[in-house]
Structure formats: C-alpha cells, structure tokens
Amino acid sequence: GENVEQHPSTLSVQEGDSAVIKCTYSDSASNYFPWYKQELGKRPQLIIDIRSNVGEKKDQRIAVTLNKTAKHFSLHITETQPEDSAVYFCAASMRTDKLIFGTGTRLQVFP
Amino acid sequence: DAGVIQSPRHEVTEMGQEVTLRCKPISGHDYLFWYRQTMMRGLELLIYFNNNVPIDDSGMPEDRFSAKMPNASFSTLKIQPSEPRDSAVYFCASSFGGADGYTFGSGTRLTVV
Numbered sequence: 001g002e003n004v005e006q007h008p009s010t011l012s013v014q015e016g017d018s019a020v021i022k023c024t025y026s027d028s029a030s031n032y033f034p035w036y037k038q039e040l041g042k043r044p045q046l047i048i049d050i051r052s053n054v055g056e057k058k059d060q061r062i063a064v065t066l067n068k069t070a071k072h073f074s075l076h077i078t079e080t081q082p083e084d085s086a087v088y089f090c091a092a093s094m095r096t097d098k099l100i101f102g103t104g105t106r107l108q109v110f111p
Numbered sequence: 112d113a114g115v116i117q118s119p120r121h122e123v124t125e126m127g128q129e130v131t132l133r134c135k136p137i138s139g140h141d142y143l144f145w146y147r148q149t150m151m152r153g154l155e156l157l158i159y160f161n162n163n164v165p166i167d168d169s170g171m172p173e174d175r176f177s178a179k180m181p182n183a184s185f186s187t188l189k190i191q192p193s194e195p196r197d198s199a200v201y202f203c204a205s206s207f208g209g210a211d212g213y214t215f216g217s218g219t220r221l222t223v224v
Contacts, residue, residue, distance in 0.1 A: 032210050043202065043215040044154070089154060097142060097209030098167060103153040 002027055002094045006102025013080050014110055021105045023090035024072040032093035033066060033073045038104075039086045047088075048075070080109045115216035117203050123222045129191040132219045135184055136205030144204045144213065145178055145188050154202070160186065193223045 003026040013019050025033075034049035050057045050064045050073065057064050061080075066073040077084055087106050091099040116135040124130050136143045144159040158168040163180045171178070175194070180186040190197055200220050204213040 034210075034213075043217050045215070046212065049211075093210035097161065098144065098156055098159055099210050099213060100156065101146075101154040 002100050004090060004092050004100050004102040006090050006105060008105060009103065010106045010108070012108045012110065015080060015082060017080055019077045019080055019084070019107055019109075021075045021088055021090070021107070022072060023074070023092075023102050024070075025092040025094070025100075026071070027092070027094040028068075028071060030071075030092040030094045033064070034091050034099070035064060035075050036089045036091065036101075037086045038089065044089060077107075080107075082109050082111055085109045115203055115205050115214050117201075117216035117219050119219060120217060121220045121222075123224065124193055126194055126223055127192045128223075129189065130193045130197075130221060130223075132188040132201050132203075132221070134186045134188070134203030134216060136186070136203070137214055138184070140205035140207045140214075141183075142206045142209055143180060143186050144206075145186070146202045146204065146215075148200045148202060148218070157188070190221075193221075195223045198222050 006023045011019055031052040035047050036044035037047045038044040048059050048062050048064050050066050061078045063076040085108050087104045089104050090102040093099055118133045141162050145157040147155045147157055157170045158178045159166055160180045176190055178188045200218045202218045203216045206213050
C-alpha cells in the first residue's frame with residue numbers, strides 16, 4: 001500500500017552543524033512532497049515543499065532535494081540553531097488529494 | 112481568518128463513553144482531513160472530505176469511529192464506545208484544492224481511562 005518511510009527517528013546535532021533527514025515513498029506517481037515542523041505541544045506547520053518537476057528547492061537555511069528515480073527526498077538544514085529543535089515530518093501526495101506522512105524525526109540542536 | 116479551530120483542546124473520558132471531537136475549517140477551503148497522532152504510529156489519516164462529501168475513510172480504525180461534515184464550516188469525529196487505545200492527539204486540517212498547503216488545527220488531546 002501507500003507508504004512513506006522516514007529516517008532517522010532521532011537526530012542530535014551541535015548548534016551550527018547541518019542536519020539531514022531522508023524519506024522514501026512507494027508510489028512512483030506521487031507528485032507533491034511537503035515537509036512539516038511540529039514544535040512540542042503545537043500543530044504541524046508547513047516549512048517547505050517540492051513538486052515532482054523540480055529537483056531541489058531552497059529557502060534560506062532549509063533545502064529539499066528530490067530523486068524521482070530512487071523515490072526519495074531529503075530535508076537539509078544548515079547552520080542549525082536551538083530553535084530548529086522540533087519533530088519534522090515528510091509527506092507525499094500519492095495520486096489523490098491526501099497526504100501520507102512519514103513517522104517523524106525528532107531533531108535536537110544543542111547549544 | 113482564525114485558522115482551523117478544534118474543540119475541545121483536551122478531553123478525558125472513561126472507557127465506554129461517547130466522545131465527539133469538533134472542527135471548523137478555514138472559510139473557503141474545500142478539503143477537510145482528520146488525522147490521529149501517536150508516538151508509535153505518527154500521523155495517520157483517518158478520513159477526508161471534499162465539498163462535505165467523504166472521499167476516503169479507509170483509515171478509520173473500526174466501526175466505533177464515525178465522521179460527518181454536515182456543512183462546509185463544521186465537521187465531527189465521534190468515537191462510540193471509547194477505549195484506552197484511542198488515547199491520542201486528533202488533528203483536523205483543511206486545504207483548498209487538495210494536498211497542497213494543509214493548515215492544521217491545534218488538535219484535541221484525548222485520554223480514555
């Protein structure tokens with residue numbers, strides 16, 4: 001069935017280092033790949049997204065890359081800051097209007 | 112716009128009781144989604160509506176769960192009877208046009224004791 005796998009489940013980095021979170025999807029027809037950030041006790045919020053006709057997208061310290069052949073996409077955060085600490089979810093839109101989410105990555109940035 | 116509004120924020124109930132969660136989507140959004148979040152399973156899609164019509168309810172775990180959307184500005188998720196394993200955070204989200212640009216509500220934290 002439809003599936004999105006996300007790794008790692010937890011990630012700890014020193015402030016200023018880079019963080020990379022990876023996701024794979026099962027349906028080759030998927031065409032939309034957003035990333036959400038969820039701070040403790042808060043709602044998930046969209047931080048960046050990419051469509052299947054684009055290989056990479058950047059927004060300040062955040063970038064997302066997509067490899068359609070391998071069916072995987074990644075979130076890159078550079079120059080991490082303590083306020084980047086949160087749970088990050090990848091998602092994929094598979095053929096229909098719904099999003100299937102990965103299981104989340106808990107990112108901790110230590111000062 | 113006040114965003115997606117969910118109520119209540121917290122609900123504690125005894126096993127066997129009926130629970131009703133409520134959601135008001137953003138005005139003008141034509142899609143509404145119900146998700147359940149747990150530590151073990153992450154964000155699971157339960158059901159979603161397009162123009163008030165249920166499109167896919169394959170994620171609804173059991174017959175104990177039901178959802179309705181009587182009009183464009185209101186939806187409910189009902190659990191009857193509730194069980195301890197239903198304890199989770201339930202999120203409602205809405206969007207215009209489908210998967211793009213979900214806006215989530217603040218969630219309802221349900222505890223069934």
